[in-house]
Amino acid sequence: MEDYRWEYHLVQDSQKNAWCMPGGKILFYTGILDVAANADGITTIMGHEVAHALLDHGGQRMTISLAQQGLNIVALKATENQLEKKRKAILTAYGLGSTIGAVLPFSRKHEKEADHIGLELMAIARYNPEEAPKLWERMKATSGGKAPPDFEYPSV
Ligand SMILES: [Zn+2]
Incomplete structure (x- = not known):
């Protein structure tokens, strides 16, 4: 944990959201506090965000995003001499493949991991993880x- 510099910021904003950056910077918008409703609700969100940071999801996502940009350039280069129609088909197929095939499941996997680890962090900190589903229900409502809505770190 030596590379982490934990920072917590509360921003005056009506968005019902919170997010984390690689390395431990966590940001809450005041809009989410009503939904959080109580200390257990806040801890559910906080646990989720801290888990994203601990699991380095932001960093992994950045790496994937950069890798995809690189692959896009390779795909553009590789199809340079193809007929325009074929080229478009290849790039379209590739574009869909790279978005649906890599980004979405990766992101869902991260959310699940963050939820799971977040609950454990809640329990360790002696908050009540059984309150977490109520927070998710309030978010849904x-x-x-x-x-x-997902507590997302900004996409890169
Ligand atoms: Zn999340």
Whole structure:
């Protein structure tokens, strides 16, 4: 944990969101506090964000994103001499493949991991992990019954 510099910031903003950056910088918007409702709710969100940082999800995501940019350049180069129609087909197939095939499942996997580790952190800190589902229900209710909005670190 020596490379981590934990920082916690509360920003006056109506967004119901929180996120973390690689290395331990965590940001809460005041808008999420109403949904958090109590200390257990805040700890559910905080545990989730700290878990993202501990698991270096931001850093991994950055690496994947850079790798994808690199591959895109390779794909563009590799198809340079192809007929325009074929080239478009290849790039479209590649583009869909790289987005749906790599980014989305990767992100969901990270969210699941962050939820899991977040609950353990809550328990270690002597908060009640059994309150976590109630927080997710409140999040769901405020977003009009859709899946709970994700506590996302900004995409790179
Ligand atoms: Zn998350």
